[in-house]
Amino acid sequence: MKRKMKVGVLALQGDFEAHARVLDRLGVEWAYIRRAEELRGVDALILPGGESTTSLKFLEGDGFREAIRRLPAQGKPLFGTCAGAILLAQEVAGLPQPGLGLVDVAIERNAYGRQLDSAVRSGWCALKEGELEMVFIRAPRIRRVGPQVEVLGECEGEPVLVQQGNCLLATFHPELTDDTTIHRHFLELVRMRQTEKV
Numbered sequence: 001m002k003r004k005m006k007v008g009v010l011a012l013q014g015d016f017e018a019h020a021r022v023l024d025r026l027g028v029e030w031a032y033i034r035r036a037e038e039l040r041g042v043d044a045l046i047l048p049g050g051e052s053t054t055s056l057k058f059l060e061g062d063g064f065r066e067a068i069r070r071l072p073a074q075g076k077p078l079f080g081t082c083a084g085a086i087l088l089a090q091e092v093a094g095l096p097q098p099g100l101g102l103v104d105v106a107i108e109r110n111a112y113g114r115q116l117d118s119a120v121r122s123g124w125c126a127l128k129e130g131e132l133e134m135v136f137i138r139a140p141r142i143r144r145v146g147p148q149v150e151v152l153g154e155c156e157g158e159p160v161l162v163q164q165g166n167c168l169l170a171t172f173h174p175e176l177t178d179d180t181t182i183h184r185h186f187l188e189l190v191r192m193r194q195t196e197k198v
């Protein structure tokens with residue numbers, strides 16, 4: 001029998017509730033993750049938006065950061081949005097401590113400047129083969145994309161949604177619009193990895 005998937009949502013700070021609402025809408029079982037040992041019970045993890053420096057502080061100690069770092073290699077995909085994307089990036093300008101360093105991109109925090117702190121823009125998304133509404137809030141910008149990284153979304157000519165293996169990274173907030181395309185893509189990835197494991 002096919003095992004039901006359960007998606008973890010890192011709930012240390014930030015907009016984790018918005019991700020949980022999307023997962024509810026899509027009828028997927030989920031659990032908030034606040035401690036390293038809770039990761040054992042989930043098939044994937046979403047790293048929400050918020051403040052990357054604060055999240056990193058919470059991840060210090062008891063092997064939490066390392067436990068998350070190991071998930072993609074265990075066939076458990078990660079999806080980082082905004083601050084979560086910053087945590088996944090290999091190279092980050094403006095982050096005082098190392099993040100998870102799992103995706104070969106260089107990212108710059110708060111890179112749109114004060115006036116453009118928050119904006120709703122229309123971007124292109126390969127998953128829809130068309131336009132997608134994208135909400136940016138004090139968003140980072142991807143400055144370099146490594147050769148193993150696939151660009152799945154662009155806004156104003158810059159990559160904003162990328163994937164490298166089991167890691168999906170969005171510099172905007174797909175959990176804040178009604179369009180569930182990106183979450184559905186992530187769940188499909190989780191499902192694929194689950195099938196490979198049985």
Ligand code: GLN
Nearest residue numbers: 049050051052082083138
């Ligand atoms: N500016 C935040 C940071 O650098 C990210 C903002 C967000 O997640 N909406 O961590």
